[in-house]
Amino acid sequence: MAQTISQDEFSELWMKKLSEKQRKTRAEAAFRITRAVAEKQIDLLNKIIKKGKIDTLRFVYFHETVKSVWEHVDFALSLGKGKNRRFAFYPARTVLENTFRLEHFTRQKNDIQEDIATKECLRIVKRHYDNEKANKDTTAAQMFTNYYNKFSRGKFADIETIDVKSLEPFPSMWQLTKNSKINGAGSWYFHYQALAEESHGKFVSVTMVKQNEAQAYRLSLMYLLVMTNDVLKNTDFHLGGATRQDVVEAIQNAEKIVKKPI
Numbered sequence: 001m002a003q004t005i006s007q008d009e010f011s012e013l014w015m016k017k018l019s020e021k022q023r024k025t026r027a028e029a030a031f032r033i034t035r036a037v038a039e040k041q042i043d044l045l046n047k048i049i050k051k052g053k054i055d056t057l058r059f060v061y062f063h064e065t066v067k068s069v070w071e072h073v074d075f076a077l078s079l080g081k082g083k084n085r086r087f088a089f090y091p092a093r094t095v096l097e098n099t100f101r102l103e104h105f106t107r108q109k110n111d112i113q114e115d116i117a118t119k120e121c122l123r124i125v126k127r128h129y130d131n132e133k134a135n136k137d138t139t140a141a142q143m144f145t146n147y148y149n150k151f152s153r154g155k156f157a158d159i160e161t162i163d164v165k166s167l168e169p170f171p172s173m174w175q176l177t178k179n180s181k182i183n184g185a186g187s188w189y190f191h192y193q194a195l196a197e198e199s200h201g202k203f204v205s206v207t208m209v210k211q212n213e214a215q216a217y218r219l220s221l222m223y224l225l226v227m228t229n230d231v232l233k234n235t236d237f238h239l240g241g242a243t244r245q246d247v248v249e250a251i252q253n254a255e256k257i258v259k260k261p262i
Contacts (some may be wrong), residue, residue, distance in 0.1 A: 009197075009261075010259050013259070013261065013262065017018065017262055018262075020214045020215060020218060021214070022068055022078055022184070023218050024080070024214065024217065024221070025219045025257050026170070026260070027218060027221040027222060027225060028077065028080065028221065028259065029257050030255075030257045030258050031073065031077060031221070031224075031225065031254075031255035033250050033253050033254045033257070034185075034225070034228060034232060034250045034251065034254050035070070035073070035074075036250070037232060037243060037247055037250040038070050038228070038231075038232060039070075040243055040246060041066070041232070041235045041236065041239060041243050042066065042067060042070065043240070044123055044239055044243070045063045045066065045067075045235075045238075047063075048062065048063075049063060056110075056114055057114060057117035057118055057119075057120075057151070058105075058110065058113040058114045058116070058117040058122060059225055060109055060117065061105075061113075061116070061120055062102070062105065062113075062117075062238055063118035065101070065102055066100055066102070066231065066235050068094075068098065069095050069099070069102075069228065069231050070228070070231075072091035072094050072095050072098075073091065073095065073224055073228060074222055075091045076088040076091040076092060077215065077221075077223055078146070079145065080217060080227075082246060083213070085213050085214070085216070085217035086212075086213040086216035086217055088216070088217050088220035088224075089195050089198045089216065089220050091220075091224070092220040092223045093192070093195035093198075094198060094226050095223075095224055095227050095228065096188070096191070096192055096195065096223060096227055097173065097233075098231075099182075099227040099228070100176040100177060100180055100182070100185075100188070101170050101176065101233055102231065102234050103176075103180055103182055103230065103234060104170060104176055104179075104180070106234055106237060106238070107181070110185060115169070116169040116170070117169075118152070118155075118156075119168070119169035120153055121151045121173075122146075122148060122151055122152055122156060122162075122167050123167035123168065123169075124162060125144050125147045125148045125151065125159070126144075126148065126159060126162060126164050126167060128140075128144045129144040129145060129148065129159050130164070132144060133215055144159070146158050146228065153259050154242045173189060173192050174183065174189055177189040179193065182230055187243045192224065195223070225254070225258075229251050229254075232247045232251065233247060
């Protein structure tokens with residue numbers, strides 16, 4: 001049986017005893033375990049879609065968002081050996097946002113979930129419509145009007161008069177983290193801000209932190225690992241517990257790799 005260590009012992013191990021390369025290697029090895037379960041979950045979601053029994057936007061939204069999360073993880077991991085690995089904070093920020101949005105989405109009743117998914121579609125259509133109208137392309141504008149009417153089902157103001165801001169389906173990230181049930185959620189807004197500042201290339205933030213490429217990459221991996229553990233649990237909930245044992249074992253085994261004593 002693998003030896004377990006306390007949180008204080010882990011902090012001592014992680015920060016003072018392991019090299020940056022060892023931390024990176026452990027995080028990447030942990031992802032190989034959880035990523036395999038994610039692939040199984042995505043396959044199950046794909047099969048539900050292929051059966052053609054889905055007539056709600058909420059399932060489509062959830063399905064596409066989960067796939068996107070893991071595509072961003074794959075992108076971050078692909079940067080690991082290259083000179084651009086410090087830019088893994090871009091996908092890390094996106095995954096953090098989507099994790100909290102998925103958690104918020106899942107805690108809503110089905111009709112609210114459908115409303116969220118509908119607004120996500122309508123917002124995109126509205127922006128395209130406004131762009132085509134500004135370019136005086138009436139044919140393209142009419143196409144997006146047709147899409148809008150199909151998705152809105154008469155429940156929203158018409159495409160010409162609706163304010164695109166009214167189609168924002170989620171609270172702010174500050175509100176999402178504050179109200180989340182994710183463990184330690186309240187502290188994640190700080191990390192989100194840090195990732196956002198790096199994503200925006202804010203000079204002061206970048207120069208003050210002064211992380212080297214290896215540190216920045218490894219930190220992004222740790223953000224991703226924590227967030228995607230919640231995505232695994234969330235997806236299993238939507239699958240009715242079909243992968244529950246796989247999720248529990250994967251998270252436990254991944255943690256053992258990260259916390260393995262020297």
